[in-house]
Amino acid sequence: MKLIIAYIQPQKLNSVKQELYREEVYKMSITNALGCGQQKGYKKSYRGVDIEVNLLKKVRIEIAVNDNFVERTVEAIIRGARTGEIGDGKIFILNIEETIRIRNGDRGGIAIG
Amino acid sequence: MKLIIAYIQPQKLNSVKQELYREEVYKMSITNALGCGQQKGYKKSYRGVDIEVNLLKKVRIEIAVNDNFVERTVEAIIRGARTGEIGDGKIFILNIEETIRIRNGDRGGIAIG
Amino acid sequence: MKLIIAYIQPQKLNSVKQELYREEVYKMSITNALGCGQQKGYKKSYRGVDIEVNLLKKVRIEIAVNDNFVERTVEAIIRGARTGEIGDGKIFILNIEETIRIRNGDRGGIAIG
């Protein structure tokens, strides 16, 4: 089982979700994040004092999948999120040692879906 | 050392915390999350236009524990969070390679608690 | 490749960022978190009813780095965040199995930076 963590542009969330649904990945968890990367920030100012904004709004997606699902999930995220511009985001894949469904105590691959 | 990530219903946070305290697990970190799973969303509308809400509010708990604590922590979370209904949530267990306490540089199992 | 997760005091974010930049770590992702640890909370009250606040505001930093960068990143975080007081925070290091840059599909160590 793998944990896929993806950082994407907030405005791409809907299209990523649609691509994931197409691959029958229906489960995920989403949080707000601020990202710092190659993407240039922008300048804001407040009452004449400049503010350098280099933490940009990102959406962080966490998806736990069984190993045979990893590639199609990654491909779906890329399809949904890619624009080819800097700031498109990153995907990190980590190993999950165990998964438990709280409702009924299921463990392992069966608990993922 | 393991990292336990649990997604639970927000209204279960207090009872999960109480169960964890009972097991002498006092340390944890919590974030807001939006979850997409088997649980059906609900329909909102705005000025007569329907909005399908399928990202539901969840609480994400991260707890780092030493290996011998994993089972009691998981059990405590389940006790606190289970209602038997869809939407109760999931627990994921990942391996931690190293833990460092910033205050004094402690490393390893001793830094967890 | 490793995923470094650090919980720090919110007011230390700027100095941590500066230390990371000095080590040429420019990429990171940040989320809001509530932390429960050794640090004592404080008492709030509302209309004469006390509220025990033991979930304190923390900032959660996630940095993916190549293995040779782990130590300098950890050191930088510690330099930026340490006050020597309880509540300074923790660092957890996890293994990353794969990293993908969404923009161009780069994989592995090259995709991290």
Place this chain on the structure above:
Amino acid sequence: MNPEITLLTNSITMIWLVLTAALVFFMQAGFAMVEIGLTRAKSASNIIMKNLMDFAVGAIIYWAVGWAIMYGGLKEFFLMPDIPGKGALFQSWMFQVVFAATAATIVSGAMAERTKFTAYLVYSLFISGLIYPVSGHWIWGDGWLSRLGFHDFAGSTVVHSVGGWAALTGAMILGARKGKYVKVGQEVAVKAIPGHNMPLAALGVFILWFGWYGFNAGSTLDGTSSYIALVAVNTTLAGAAGAIGAMITSWFLFGKPDPSMSLNGALAGLVGITAGCLVASTTGAVIIGFIAGIIVVFSVRFIDHVLHIDDPVGAVSVHGICGVWGTLAVGLFATGRREGVTDIRGLFYGGGWHQLIVQFIGVAVVFFWVVATTVVLYMGLKWVTGLRVSEEDELLGLDISEHNAESYYGFQIFQNQ
């Protein structure tokens, strides 16, 4: 009198009453903001709907029947007939309808976050169409209490206590919000359910205070009264003293000066002076207001910690209890020196016990009238439409469950109750 002088006199009163009525209308915004601020984010749109609709429904029913019961007599249902030259009638109705709406909207705060919206609509009909007009008739409509000598200048009892007691029975019959009182063994632990928007609550209090100048000073019902300024001064001083009283009391009891209690204190002082704003001296106003500010903190605490009645905004304490205090204070602080308007004189100014006893009778009568009628009303509603939403709906929040709506779209709000 010279007809031109009469016309001018009438004109001054007309613009005075229309402008002060507008100020009192604006208090609806104040009530809405206070209630929104002191409850949770997940109920804000429901509160908006309640506050908008108790005014809307209340105005229509007060036009249809309420006014006729309170002042007009049978031929004035629907303000009929529409003949010219009824300026005086319209000006009175305009000034009175906003008072009826104030009484109605007070209740909303105490019943917040758990009342069925349909039940609330029906409640609005009855309070503005029947309950308020009947007791209002007794006191202001030349009814038996007014003939007894009961003095309630701008409505500590007529408006505020009526709202306060209806709030009390409502909050009791509804029961507390889930999680407010938690049984731990034999004990009941009192939990805080903090309001989500203090700036709006504060704005609401400032709006209410602003509107109170219309409420009290307009109640001269005469734009040429030379007591208008005195009433405004007393209102100012009592509100100020109330805020100070509550701040000090909360500081003493809780260790730090409490914002929402101090805001309540200002309102308590204003409610307290409402009955006596004409007859009290400025010193009297300061004392009345200050005591009201102290009372409100103890009352909120008592209702919460001892009675375990869940009144999220403190409506029962501010309007019910301080309304009583203000009404009784007339029997204590009336100076007896309001030549040409009233000669009542309170205990402290050598008037003896008489006025105090009359005031007490009025307070008691209104208490029983409102408690009796609202208990019947709420129990009836419980039986017919249901009074309270389901537990899941309460958890989800009334915005979504009653209106499919969200009040702060996009804002990340952390809520575990």
Place this chain on the structure above:
Amino acid sequence: MNPEITLLTNSITMIWLVLTAALVFFMQAGFAMVEIGLTRAKSASNIIMKNLMDFAVGAIIYWAVGWAIMYGGLKEFFLMPDIPGKGALFQSWMFQVVFAATAATIVSGAMAERTKFTAYLVYSLFISGLIYPVSGHWIWGDGWLSRLGFHDFAGSTVVHSVGGWAALTGAMILGARKGKYVKVGQEVAVKAIPGHNMPLAALGVFILWFGWYGFNAGSTLDGTSSYIALVAVNTTLAGAAGAIGAMITSWFLFGKPDPSMSLNGALAGLVGITAGCLVASTTGAVIIGFIAGIIVVFSVRFIDHVLHIDDPVGAVSVHGICGVWGTLAVGLFATGRREGVTDIRGLFYGGGWHQLIVQFIGVAVVFFWVVATTVVLYMGLKWVTGLRVSEEDELLGLDISEHNAESYYGFQIFQNQ
């Protein structure tokens, strides 16, 4: 007449008009809060700027030229010359400038979240300096429509429809916000872009309603008119009935009573009664308001689901469509019993079709005038400065792209559109 009486009569009118003008000014805050509340957090500061600046720019241009076109004639550009004893001139200007500003600011809501700020500034100049004054002159400035017998007491057409039609052409020419109408195959899917702050929207509506007492009752232009109270009563009843009408309609159509529609309904009722608040009876006011409340829900739905015009706050429906309804209603509900002021009588009161036809002509003329001039204006702006911000700027939000600003610094806001 006795000069002392004249002085007092003039004084009453002067304080009446200055106070009601202040109330109408305050409606600017109401419009700003409604618009902020019903749009996204990322545009709030831009909305503030638009609402502040359409008043500021509008007041200056109305002083410079607008007033002279509408009422004053050539010698009153810049309110010149500054001779003493012009109290009456200043009092009229003061009361009129806030009406001009109301017409101007209505448009802001419909064009929210995508209009270039510079273009909006230029628009403000033209609406307050030219478009509004010309049609205003026809109706209120003793122009040809007023001589035809067209009756629009406080401006359902003069103010609200003018704003509403300028909003319509603006929203059409601009096009919808990105993501509002999504092509899915052949079909267009209508998406909701929920407003981010319902409490502020509700506050805005209460402020508008409060200000409306100045708007309508002040339009007697005479502080000694005996119809002031009637106007205020009709305003109250129509607003109330409008809120109820919209609530019921939304309940029926959408399954639950919708907060933002009910708020729109109150405004719709108020717009509806604005033309006829003097000539309608109280029963007439209730009916006019109630129907306006129904109309506004259907109109919002039609404009959104059928015409696919993106009007975030419903300005076209509330001010344009209900302005028409209110103006025509005069031809239906005028009682003919306003001795000493007007003798117009509507269809339902035995006055025949005449007045209704005159009202219709006025409505049509203003529609064509505003549509024609604003189309030229917006197309010109599109060509000269550009009317709409770039797609990236819209995505980023106008706060940042137009003003380098953030409205809720520190708040975590989740936005994926």
Place this chain on the structure above:
Amino acid sequence: MNPEITLLTNSITMIWLVLTAALVFFMQAGFAMVEIGLTRAKSASNIIMKNLMDFAVGAIIYWAVGWAIMYGGLKEFFLMPDIPGKGALFQSWMFQVVFAATAATIVSGAMAERTKFTAYLVYSLFISGLIYPVSGHWIWGDGWLSRLGFHDFAGSTVVHSVGGWAALTGAMILGARKGKYVKVGQEVAVKAIPGHNMPLAALGVFILWFGWYGFNAGSTLDGTSSYIALVAVNTTLAGAAGAIGAMITSWFLFGKPDPSMSLNGALAGLVGITAGCLVASTTGAVIIGFIAGIIVVFSVRFIDHVLHIDDPVGAVSVHGICGVWGTLAVGLFATGRREGVTDIRGLFYGGGWHQLIVQFIGVAVVFFWVVATTVVLYMGLKWVTGLRVSEEDELLGLDISEHNAESYYGFQIFQNQ
């Protein structure tokens, strides 16, 4: 004169002053919202407490002693004795107390987010009970400055500059909020600490503007003055021109039109016209306001970037500096054509330098009086109770450290300073 005419004249003035006093009272809400909006979320409840309490404490002390010092003489402490027929006294007190409270509350914004609450309470006592009444007496209480011919119609100096200078010394003695000015080597880097709620700040400005009609027009102190409308017109035009002036200046200096500066600009224009709203022509008002709008931006920048004084809301610039400008402007723009009220004439209208010099003397005297007394006051407070909270308390936020309170319970707020 005919006693009926006298009664009516007095009545008109009484309702005029009570209503305008209510408008000025409402400015308290405006100040609170502006200050809340332009500071951080963690201080909002503390700001509420300060704004509520400076009014409450100020009203009580102004009743007890302030009024007697400023206008009444020794026998009018506590407005004693309470004899009937003192309508004129009460009406004056009512109108004056809200001005005293305005001066007091101006300071709050400049000292936001770091001042001890107890110290602020003591400050409130002294400004409303002593500092403001003394200089007020000189100018408005028939004191020596008024006899010198100093003209400050509604208080650019009496109210605004007094508040502004007390704000200046307060902000200086307190020192900046942590993180505002950061030493980097030899240089001081100026950091932005953005306000957290622009919609509330904008609402506050609209409320202030609305209240300003009471502030300026009410200052005729006579409801039958024929200059009331002129004053209102000048107020409108100067506020509008101020907003435009600041918008253009900020656009020029910062590259984009800045919302909070434009809001400050409107206030600057209003402060600027406050002294001269009676004597200036409408053209004069536009120029005065426009220049005030330019001044305020440069002043804010200078105080922040050069003097490194941390004034979160720009109170010193808006009220202090623009108060000076407005007061001097009387010496420039007074037309000399206000028959029956005043004959002062400024430099630009052929009046020579005389009036300008008198205005300058008044400005300087008040500056020294306020600076001297407030420095003593703040240094005393520093010594006795402490003026500033501890560094940890500031970091935690004054809501929690001073009041155990949280202003936006449940909202996720990201704050790293």
